[in-house]
Amino acid sequence: MKKSSNYYFSGVDTVALAQKYGTPLYVVSEDIIREKIGVIRKSFLDKYPGTKAFYASKAFLTQRMCKILIDENIGVDAVSSGEIYTALKAGVKPEHIVFHGNNKTFDDLTYAISNHVGKIVVDSMSEIELLSGLVPGLDRKVNLLIRTNPSIEAETHQYMNTARKDSKFGISLNELQDAVKLINASENLHYSGLHFHIGSQLFKIDFYLEAIRKIVARMKEIKDQLQIDTEVLNIGGGYGVDYIEKEKTVDFSEFMDTIVNELNRLLKENELKMADLYVEPGRWIIANAGITLYSVGTIKEIPGIRTFVSVDGGMPDNIRPSLYGAKYSAVVANKADQPKEELVTIAGKCCETGDVLIYDICLPKLERGDYLAVLDTGAYNYSMSNHYNMTPKPALVFVKNGEDELSIRRQTYDDLLSCEIIDEDA
Template sequence: MKLFGTSKVVDNKLQIGGIDSSELINKFGSPLYVMDEELIRDNCRRYIKAFAKNGNRVAYAGKAFINLYMCKLIKEEGLCLDVVSGGELFTAYKSGFPLENVYLHGNNKTPEEISMAIELGVGRFVTDNFYEIEKINEIAEELGKTQKILLRVTPGIEAHTHDYIKTGQVDSKFGFTLLEDEVFRAVEKCNQLDNLELVGFHCHIGSQIFDIEPFEDEVEIMINLMKEIENRFNITLKELDLGGGFGIYYTEEDEPREAEEFCERILQKAAEVCEDSKFSMPILTIEPGRSIVANAGTTLYTVGSIKEVPGIRKYVGVDGGMSDNIRTALYQAKYECAVANRMESDNKEKVTIAGKCCESGDILITDAIIPPVKSGDILATFTTGAYGYSMSNNYNRIPKPAVVMVKDKEAKIIVKKESFEDLIRNDL
């Protein structure tokens, strides 16, 4: 088990941001998402220092964890923001985030989302297909505006990651392929339309990638493609968004690299390829999300039922599950956990942490090695800051937990715990 940021063991109990986990549960309820603000800000600053040079940009991938408070934090730390829906865009807008620093993604943006984004002044559309090219131009024309766009390209790189989260290969719902001149036809189409300004390319090769070489390959393919666009169309594209996907630590099986190493190698490779191809260095953007917030998140649960199947398995039931962390069910994701009110013990046992949803697949952690537990103990699951809250749901009509941000012995609630009344608010 590995602790990050301000998480530490004091008097055999887990503290986060200088606050005892039991105190957090007593004040804000269980389950509870706890976010380490100091670690999030430190991660943002590391990326900015390592990458945001000579006009280059770091855009936080909001889908990992987004709400009003997070948007304000990202703004304060000088990052751009990547959103993927009207809801995420509206959140950024209501937070006061500068919309010119927002990238709008999505493979099937609705006309309503496109209209809202153009009216609000979104900086860049990341455009996935010919339908979107025409629809964005059409709506921009109606609104009397010219919209800057990036074309998303699938460079065909098979990154070493889980099939469900591998998005850079040719067979993908995202982006234009390099097959049959599709990218060149897309560029030509953009040039024919009066209300679009094509400023560059975007690509993303996958998630939770530990090797640097796929990112270097991505840089080489994309800059050479931009050079070919220059030769064919006499157009110099000035921006290249390389996406995110930098791997992070979930369990001891993971061996992630430091953010600085990814940044250094990407910048170095871009400089080398530009020099070799005699292409002017574009403004580069990266989109870290998971690597900014994942390790900063801890989910606290209260242990309820304990069931032993003789000779087979011991189940420890908690008051959450796939409604607050669906990644185990979706991706067979692995996590580490601990008994937060009794962190260290010479006596350990193997148990399976089970959620409360009416699904046999609602298992949070299989074969966890922890001290013997009893009902009422607090269980902490680590590295849940990315895609925990953002993928939470109301399956079985379970209310979503609160989210608190902790820093310097203070806890601030940034998302309220849902009530049963919240669950039926839209029912008729």
């Protein structure tokens, strides 16, 4: 069948999707998710023994996403009890979950332990103390990784920089031995290994290599001074993707080859046992797998300054541009074959000057009623969506090999009010 000049995503006509489900609309491609996981499998999991991948579920989490992960045998990195709950509810095995967070509460830890979550990644000495008081009497040991702060100044937005010295995350390298001692002083806690996550949207491997060198030196100290092996090294996520033309998605295979070679070399040089290697990609798996469809509304031309094209969504469905200046590209879904001849700014509909999705993008001439597809919105869009200006959350559709399926229905105004308690008699 001859395709129209509309923009197709995973073999599906996005204009037809917008008309069928309304806009704004999140569209997620199962094909792309599986393709990305396929690369991770081939270039890392199947290639190197002792490796595991945990999808960073904060990037995008639904039960359907979990079912894909289960099918692909990929674990889940969760950062809240709600994320653990979602994963368990979808059927993820608890041992396939790692639990993060810089301020896990007593209730969070109790929930994770009682549900037999595979590994808890402790983030502070105070969390280890909290756990030490929680586990006595347990009939087993709880496996812990220590999130380290390797003090790395990575090149990314400061809000996505998570391993610099001045960060709320992680235990400093100088405190590591004390942390290991504190863990092993408790009968029911077991030190399994170390974790770091340098930041998000990183393109240079040097930051990972610098962190690995610092960490292996500490593994050596832990071995020599405490006679304890580090069984696992979890190097987090952060692998960058191409939102705009000048960016280039990290070549995962090349990254992992370099990381594994350097790690093996360092372990050998330091006469350390081979540690299992975990990764936690979020964005790299899901960003390119999502688009958001909008309808074009008001167009305001300010001569000599700019043309604002407003769409029917904005910061409630994608807060990243206003939160940290994230950049996106877009296509006009119903004019995909037309020349880009107009420089415009895509504004959201919220009552905030900062509610702009894309500054200065060249697109075909736009009119009210056109459909705009903002690309690569799979990561941290749906998961960060909110109700600002009492905006119901958009519907979410999965597409796969030319077929579409509604996965999350559009919220109603009643959904927005559903948790409010009103005394009708008052």
